Ligand code: CDP
């Protein structure tokens with residue numbers, strides 16, 4: 599399947615990867631891989647199973663047998679739709695902890711490759727261009743200032759009726775950036791040849807058009 603085109607969109611939390619990736623996939627009629635959801639599902643499974651988040655072997659076993667299913671924007675863990683549940687900040691923070699365990703990343707590797715199906719795939723995460731799809735046709739690294747990203751998260755939570763505290767969000771976001779950037783396996787860095795897009799002062803639609811434009815030039 600290595601001839602099937604892949605567009606990778608990596609970047610830090612709340613840079614807009616998920617939103618931009620979904621729109622680009624829709625415009626091109628491509629499949630979508632929200633790789634962060636797999637780490638979030640693994641974190642949720644671990645929390646529910648009462649497994650310690652530093653027990654690499656136990657967490658990797660859960661990842662290996664992850665009953666994850668994606669259907670029309672819904673995310674299932676077994677029979678349960680958990681799309682909203684896994685968006686909680688606590689699950690995101692725990693996802694970033696278990697994502698630093700090499701055996702967990704290894705356990706999720708084959709599952710991610712299987713998303714590469716005709717006519718193409720848009721994959722978003724941290725290591726889509728560096729580790730999972732190094733031969734992707736187009737690699738994008740989305741960024742935005744930490745302030746812009748904290749504001750986006752804040753707005754997302756308020757819109758969902760969840761109370762949020764800006765200072766706490768900013769601190770969580772910086773802690774997550776720190777962990778994701780400095781871990782030894784698959785750290786968050788732009789892939790070789792990646793196009794860097796700073797969306798601090800950019801709307802989602804402009805970012806989507808830029809990615810489509812780059813793709814059209816290949
Ligand atoms: O939406 P947000 O960027 O906050 O998070 P996400 O993409 O859903 O990913 C949650 C966590 O999973 C991140 O903080 C990363 O530590 C981890 N992750 C990863 O290590 N590799 C990926 N390809 C995707 C996510």
Ligand code: CDP
Pocket residue numbers: 609610611612613614615616617618750751754797800801802805
């Ligand atoms: O997936 P990731 O954590 O990188 O971010 P997201 O959940 O896709 O986007 C975070 C929020 O920022 C969403 O509500 C987007 O609509 C918003 N956003 C924005 O306001 N401007 C952009 N250029 C990109 C995203």
